[in-house]
Amino acid sequence: MNKVLLTGFDPFGGETINPAWEVVSRVHRRKTFPELQVEARQIPTVFTTSIEVLRQAILEVQPDVVICVGQAGGRSDIALERVAINLNDARIPDNEGNQPIDEPISEQGPAAYWTSLPIKSITARLRKGGIPASLSQTAGTFVCNHLFYGLQHMIATEFPGIRGGFIHIPYLPIQTAQKPQIPSMSLETMVEAIEIAVIASVQHDRDIIASEGQLH
Amino acid sequence: MNKVLLTGFDPFGGETINPAWEVVSRVHRRKTFPELQVEARQIPTVFTTSIEVLRQAILEVQPDVVICVGQAGGRSDIALERVAINLNDARIPDNEGNQPIDEPISEQGPAAYWTSLPIKSITARLRKGGIPASLSQTAGTFVCNHLFYGLQHMIATEFPGIRGGFIHIPYLPIQTAQKPQIPSMSLETMVEAIEIAVIASVQHDRDIIASEGQLH
Amino acid sequence: MNKVLLTGFDPFGGETINPAWEVVSRVHRRKTFPELQVEARQIPTVFTTSIEVLRQAILEVQPDVVICVGQAGGRSDIALERVAINLNDARIPDNEGNQPIDEPISEQGPAAYWTSLPIKSITARLRKGGIPASLSQTAGTFVCNHLFYGLQHMIATEFPGIRGGFIHIPYLPIQTAQKPQIPSMSLETMVEAIEIAVIASVQHDRDIIASEGQLH
Amino acid sequence: MNKVLLTGFDPFGGETINPAWEVVSRVHRRKTFPELQVEARQIPTVFTTSIEVLRQAILEVQPDVVICVGQAGGRSDIALERVAINLNDARIPDNEGNQPIDEPISEQGPAAYWTSLPIKSITARLRKGGIPASLSQTAGTFVCNHLFYGLQHMIATEFPGIRGGFIHIPYLPIQTAQKPQIPSMSLETMVEAIEIAVIASVQHDRDIIASEGQLH
Numbered sequence: 001m002n003k004v005l006l007t008g009f010d011p012f013g014g015e016t017i018n019p020a021w022e023v024v025s026r027v028h029r030r031k032t033f034p035e036l037q038v039e040a041r042q043i044p045t046v047f048t049t050s051i052e053v054l055r056q057a058i059l060e061v062q063p064d065v066v067i068c069v070g071q072a073g074g075r076s077d078i079a080l081e082r083v084a085i086n087l088n089d090a091r092i093p094d095n096e097g098n099q100p101i102d103e104p105i106s107e108q109g110p111a112a113y114w115t116s117l118p119i120k121s122i123t124a125r126l127r128k129g130g131i132p133a134s135l136s137q138t139a140g141t142f143v144c145n146h147l148f149y150g151l152q153h154m155i156a157t158e159f160p161g162i163r164g165g166f167i168h169i170p171y172l173p174i175q176t177a178q179k180p181q182i183p184s185m186s187l188e189t190m191v192e193a194i195e196i197a198v199i200a201s202v203q204h205d206r207d208i209i210a211s212e213g214q215l216h
Numbered sequence: 217m218n219k220v221l222l223t224g225f226d227p228f229g230g231e232t233i234n235p236a237w238e239v240v241s242r243v244h245r246r247k248t249f250p251e252l253q254v255e256a257r258q259i260p261t262v263f264t265t266s267i268e269v270l271r272q273a274i275l276e277v278q279p280d281v282v283i284c285v286g287q288a289g290g291r292s293d294i295a296l297e298r299v300a301i302n303l304n305d306a307r308i309p310d311n312e313g314n315q316p317i318d319e320p321i322s323e324q325g326p327a328a329y330w331t332s333l334p335i336k337s338i339t340a341r342l343r344k345g346g347i348p349a350s351l352s353q354t355a356g357t358f359v360c361n362h363l364f365y366g367l368q369h370m371i372a373t374e375f376p377g378i379r380g381g382f383i384h385i386p387y388l389p390i391q392t393a394q395k396p397q398i399p400s401m402s403l404e405t406m407v408e409a410i411e412i413a414v415i416a417s418v419q420h421d422r423d424i425i426a427s428e429g430q431l432h
Numbered sequence: 433m434n435k436v437l438l439t440g441f442d443p444f445g446g447e448t449i450n451p452a453w454e455v456v457s458r459v460h461r462r463k464t465f466p467e468l469q470v471e472a473r474q475i476p477t478v479f480t481t482s483i484e485v486l487r488q489a490i491l492e493v494q495p496d497v498v499i500c501v502g503q504a505g506g507r508s509d510i511a512l513e514r515v516a517i518n519l520n521d522a523r524i525p526d527n528e529g530n531q532p533i534d535e536p537i538s539e540q541g542p543a544a545y546w547t548s549l550p551i552k553s554i555t556a557r558l559r560k561g562g563i564p565a566s567l568s569q570t571a572g573t574f575v576c577n578h579l580f581y582g583l584q585h586m587i588a589t590e591f592p593g594i595r596g597g598f599i600h601i602p603y604l605p606i607q608t609a610q611k612p613q614i615p616s617m618s619l620e621t622m623v624e625a626i627e628i629a630v631i632a633s634v635q636h637d638r639d640i641i642a643s644e645g646q647l648h
Numbered sequence: 649m650n651k652v653l654l655t656g657f658d659p660f661g662g663e664t665i666n667p668a669w670e671v672v673s674r675v676h677r678r679k680t681f682p683e684l685q686v687e688a689r690q691i692p693t694v695f696t697t698s699i700e701v702l703r704q705a706i707l708e709v710q711p712d713v714v715i716c717v718g719q720a721g722g723r724s725d726i727a728l729e730r731v732a733i734n735l736n737d738a739r740i741p742d743n744e745g746n747q748p749i750d751e752p753i754s755e756q757g758p759a760a761y762w763t764s765l766p767i768k769s770i771t772a773r774l775r776k777g778g779i780p781a782s783l784s785q786t787a788g789t790f791v792c793n794h795l796f797y798g799l800q801h802m803i804a805t806e807f808p809g810i811r812g813g814f815i816h817i818p819y820l821p822i823q824t825a826q827k828p829q830i831p832s833m834s835l836e837t838m839v840e841a842i843e844i845a846v847i848a849s850v851q852h853d854r855d856i857i858a859s860e861g862q863l864h
Contacts, residue, residue, distance in 0.1 A: 013863065072864035076292070076399040077392070079864075085731055085760060085785065089861030101859050112733060112760035130390035132400060137733065137786035141861035168864050173405055174346030176292070183292040183399035184348060189389055211749050213737030213789035215661065216720035216727075216816050229647065288648035295648075301515055301544060301569065305645030317643050328517060328544035353517065354569035357645035384648050427533050429521030429573035431445065432504035432511075432600050508724070508831040509824070562822035564832060605837055606778030608725070615724040615831035616780060621821055 002202050003037045005063035006194065007054060009070055009143065012045035012095055019172045020069040023190045032195055036202065039063070045095045045143045047088060051150030058159060065163050065201045067117065068151055069194065070144035072168035073175075076183035077132035078193045079168035080119035081139040084149035085112045089141035105149045113152030117165030118204035120212055122197045131193045132185075135212040139166055163205075167197060218418050219253045221279035222410065223270060225286055225359065228261035228311055235388045236285040239406045248411055252418065255279070261311045261359045263304060267366030274375060281379045281417045283333065284367055285410065286360035288384035289391075292399035293348035294409045295384035296335035297355045300365035301328045305357035321365045329368030331381030334420035336428055338413045347409045348401075351428040355382055379421075383413060434634050435469045437495035438626065439486060441502055441575065444477035444527055451604045452501040455622045464627055468634065471495070477527045477575045479520060483582030490591060497595045497633045499549065500583055501626065502576035504600035505607075508615035509564035510625045511600035512551035513571045516581035517544045521573035537581045545584030549597030550636035552644055554629045563625045564617075567644040571598055595637075599629060650850050651685045653711035654842065655702060657718055657791065660693035660743055667820045668717040671838045680843055684850065687711070693743045693791045695736060699798030706807060713811050713849045715765065716799055717842065718792035720816035721823075724831035725780035726841045727816035728767035729787045732797035733760045737789035753797045761800030763813030766852035768860055770845045779841045780833075783860040787814055811853075815845060 006028065008021030021042050028040035041057040043050045058066065072079055086109050088100040119135055126133035139145040148166035155162050170185040222244065224237035237258050244256035257273040259266045274282065288295055302325050304316040335351055342349035355361040364382035371378050386401040438460065440453030453474050460472035473489040475482045490498065504511055518541050520532040551567055558565035571577040580598035587594050602617040654676065656669030669690050676688035689705040691698045706714065720727055734757050736748040767783055774781035787793040796814035803810050818833040 070864065075864070076397055083733055083735075083759070087731075089859065091859055091861045091863060099859065101857055101861075102855075110759055111762060112731070112758075114759060127393040130388075130393050132389055132392045132395070132398070134396050137789060138862070140864040141785060142863045144864055172346075173348055173401070176348045177343040177346050179348070180350050181292055182348070185389070185400070186402035186405050188404060189402050207750075209749055211737065211739055211747065213739045213749075214786070215739060215790045216718065216723070216788040216792055286648065291648070299517055299519075299544070303515075305643065307643055307645045307647060315643065317641055317645075318639075326544075327515070327542055327546060330543060353573060354646070356648040357569060358647045360648055423534075425533055427521065427523055427531065429523045429533075430570070431523060431574045432502065432507070432570075432572040432576055508829055559825040562820075562825050564821055564824045564827070564830070566828050604778075605780055605833070608780045609775040609778050611780070612782050613724055614780070616833070617821070618834035618837050620836060621834050 001035065001037055003061055003063045004065045004198050004202065005057055005061045006038060006040045007043045007068045008040065009043050009045045010095065013092055015175060019071050019169055019190060022172065022187060023169060023194055024069050026191045027194050038198060043147060047094050047098045047100060047143060047146055050143055050147045054147060054151060055154060063162060066151060067197060067201060068147050068166045070166065070168050073171050074182055075168060075170050077134055078126055079134060079136040080123055081115060081136050081148060081166040081168060082119060083112050083114055083137060084139060084145055084152050086110065086149055087141055088146055091142065094143055105146055106153055109153050113149060113156065115165030116155065116163045117201050118207040120207045120210045121204040122200045123212060124208060124210065125196050125200050126193055129196055131189060136168060137214060139168065163201060217251065217253055219277060219279045220281045220414050220418065221273055221277045222254060222256045223259045223284045224256065225259050225261045226311065229308055231391060235287050235385055235406060238388065238403060239385060239410055240285050242407045243410050254414060259363060263310050263314045263316060263359060263362055266359055266363045270363060270367060271370060279378060282367060283413060283417060284363050284382045286382065286384050289387050290398055291384060291386050293350055294342055295350060295352040296339055297331060297352050297364060297382040297384060298335060299328050299330055299353060300355060300361055300368050302326065302365055303357055304362055307358065310359055321362055322369055325369050329365060329372065332371065332379045333381030333417050334423040336423050336426045337420040338416045339428060340424060340426065341412050341416050342409055345412055347405055352384060353430060355384065379417060433467065433469055435493060435495045436497045436630050436634065437489055437493045438470060438472045439475045439500045440472065441475050441477045442527065445524055447607060451503050451601055451622060454604065454619060455601060455626055456501050458623045459626050470630060475579060479526050479530045479532060479575060479578055482575055482579045486579060486583060487586060495594060498583060499629060499633060500579050500598045502598065502600050505603050506614055507600060507602050509566055510558055511566060511568040512555055513547060513568050513580060513598040513600060514551060515544050515546055515569060516571060516577055516584050518542065518581055519573055520578055523574065526575055537578055538585055541585050545581060547597030548587065548595045549633050550639040551597065552639050552642045553636040554632045555644060556640060556642065557628050557632050558625055561628055563621055568600060569646060571600065595633060649683065649685055651709055651711045652713045652846050652850065653705055653709045654686060654688045655691045655716045656688065657691050657693045658743065661740055663823060667719050667817055667838060670820065670835060671817060671842055672717050674839045675842050686846060691795060695742050695746045695748060695791060695794055698791055698795045702795060702799060703802060711810060714799060715845060715849060716795050716814045718814065718816050721819050722830055723816060723818050725782055726774055727782060727784040728771055729763060729784050729796060729814040729816060730767060731760050731762055731785060732787060732793055732800050734758065734797060735789055736794055739790065742791055753794055754801055757801050761797060761804065764803065764811045765813030765849050766855040767813065768855050768858045769852040770848045771860060772856060772858065773844050773848050774841055777844055779837060784816060785862055787816065811849060
């Protein structure tokens with residue numbers, strides 16, 4: 001039986017909830033896929049510690065696929081992240097007060113890692129399912145990119161059989177009820193989106209060919 | 217028993233569905249409020265005809281409250297319209313090919329009508345319910361504003377006991393699945409929003425005092 | 433000789449400059465049009481007082497055309513305002529601490545006034561001149577709309593020979609240098625834009641027919 | 649005497665001008681800095697060829713600093729690019745009809761290269777000069793990122809003494825005159841911006857420490 005590890009962060013940046021954890025914990029509980037074991041773990045929004053907590057979860061769950069999910073406040077669609085960069089540059093402190101500026105995540109690691117999720121297959125399936133989605137070429141320089149880079153670095157150096165990557169999701173409506181003109185997406189839509197991503201990630205060992213680039 | 221008439225347009229502008237009709241027809245079918253009679257009617261996205269169809273629905277239903285709902289493609293929240301202006305200026309043809317430019321809706325009517333819905337009460341209740349909402353000072357110059365003006369003109373001249381107004385809603389996710397970076401809102405959230413608007417409109421005969429203006 | 437009165441507000445909302453005054457004072461000083469007398473006056477960003485100061489300027493200058501200019505922070509183009517509404521709803525206090533909510537500007541005035549500037553001619557000329565411009569159906573509910581309504585009300589009741597209206601302009605680049613991802617427009621471009629608006633307003637006693645409406 | 653090579657692309661994507669070339673060619677002609685030799689070269693918006701043309705220009709000019717400039721249609725500020733990724737994914741064909749999808753730029757090259765321009769110094773100087781600017785973590789996946797990666801790869805493998813990087817700039821106003829609500833920046837402002845970038849790049853051999861990261 002294929003095992004899938006999902007992660008979502010705890011709230012940060014003044015928010016009282018994090019849509020990533022709300023979504024992945026529900027996917028965990030729904031058990032939509034009888035042929036899969038899907039486990040969700042919460043990750044602290046903290047540099048370094050987040051990667052260590054992820055490592056422990058991987059050792060415990062022994063997953064075939066790892067999908068880390070994070071909040072992208074202000075985006076309107078599901079963002080399949082293509083590349084993680086070896087850089088921390090924190091605009092705000094993390095949940096333990098760390099605010100690294102222009103530091104590498106790994107002294108020995110490469111400048112960037114590519115996702116190993118079939119992100120174009122996932123994007124195509126999401127759109128076919130009526131869910132707005134697109135590829136993203138930057139996961140930022142905060143803890144989301146940090147964890148994404150850490151995951152790919154662990155896959156490259158410790159867990160070579162795992163397929164993994166990162167997905168950014170919008171705010172929940174309840175988070176933008178007091179923020180004028182900021183997009184959101186409902187919990188139900190995002191739970192369905194992550195379930196589609198799970199299935200596509202298990203089924204596609206190669207991605208499809210499709211133009212999804214950005215001009216700038 | 218209070219009677220509420222909801223209207224939603226048919227699809228226009230190349231869309232195959234109109235979220236306004238999807239939402240109000242579901243509110244009609246759900247019958248959430250045993251103490252209310254809620255009726256939904258579809259309105260053609262056609263100048264003049266839309267107002268005539270609305271008049272027939274009012275004569276038939278004899279409502280206490282009329283809420284017309286329309287699609288505001290690109291918005292991210294529920295928009296409570298404050299004012300209807302006496303002007304048609306169509307950027308695209310309506311569903312029968314009419315494209316009036318700078319023509320008044322009513323030769324004798326005033327330049328503008330105010331909504332008679334308690335829009336600040338509705339906005340406050342929506343936000344309290346976790347649904348993004350804001351006031352809007354323009355319903356555009358196409359058939360939405362046309363119907364809104366027509367409704368308020370009929371209330372002023374033919375149906376003085378009715379409380380009425382217009383609400384704009386975002387695209388559904390399925391409409392933006394192929395439109396990058398355009399916000400949407402789920403059907404469930406929008407159905408809940410219109411139900412909140414219905415209840416608030418029936419209960420509040422005076423609006424609350426709250427600052428909801430725009431600087432420009 | 434045709435006389436044109438331009439107005440621009442003093443800074444408000446935490447800004448130290450107001451692009452409206454920067455622009456109209458330069459148009460005044462440049463004297464680009466030998467056949468026109470162009471006078472610029474600064475208007476305080478204060479409810480009621482702003483209209484009174486405008487009245488005194490009109491009495492003094494005796495203009496044929498009045499163009500009031502205001503800052504629309506966040507817009508990216510020149511906005512030709514179509515309609516002023518009879519409503520004050522202040523999101524922030526004005527420069528003397530007044531913050532009216534849902535009060536009419538004129539107890540006896542109509543719900544709205546149309547601009548009497550040839551806004552579609554101006555828009556066409558601006559675009560032909562390479563300057564982004566569009567029509568706007570709302571000037572907000574703060575002092576800009578207040579002055580715009582006051583101007584049109586004075587034209588309707590006291591100064592019937594005057595042609596007048598309101599133009600909103602973006603931030604200057606210096607105002608957005610610390611505001612990420614907020615559009616701006618250079619002083620030179622905006623000075624040229626207002627000069628084009630002046631000339632078009634003097635020359636066109638009737639506006640052109642062109643579709644410039646909004647869907648919502 | 650320090651030598652600086654600036655590049656700008658020819659028009660692409662249906663545009664008749666490219667702001668990048670308009671700007672760098674003016675910086676070349678203005679000769680604002682008597683102590684610098686600034687040379688501008690036009691680069692074709694074509695995969696592979698663009699890098700080869702850049703190599704020939706470097707061999708000819710023998711610059712100390714290379715700044716490649718590109719159009720970022722829709723952005724509102726000067727974007728200092730932080731990282732180039734080893735990937736071509738073309739949403740539209742280039743100017744010779746090539747449309748690579750998910751191909752590496754260099755088979756042997758690393759996943760990404762960092763800019764070697766002092767981008768935080770440049771950003772700070774631009775803002776101090778009243779010009780909106782910010783860091784960007786993605787230059788896209790089209791010819792801009794392609795040339796940026798090619799430049800850094802040549803610096804790493806052929807021209808180790810050069811400091812180089814990429815700057816994205818907004819549309820010119822004339823390009824958005826017919827595109828509603830799309831930001832632009834004036835030619836004068838952008839010429840000044842690139843001159844500030846030139847001076848900062850020559851003077852700063854180390855960048856400043858400043859938080860300029862993105863949350864996502």
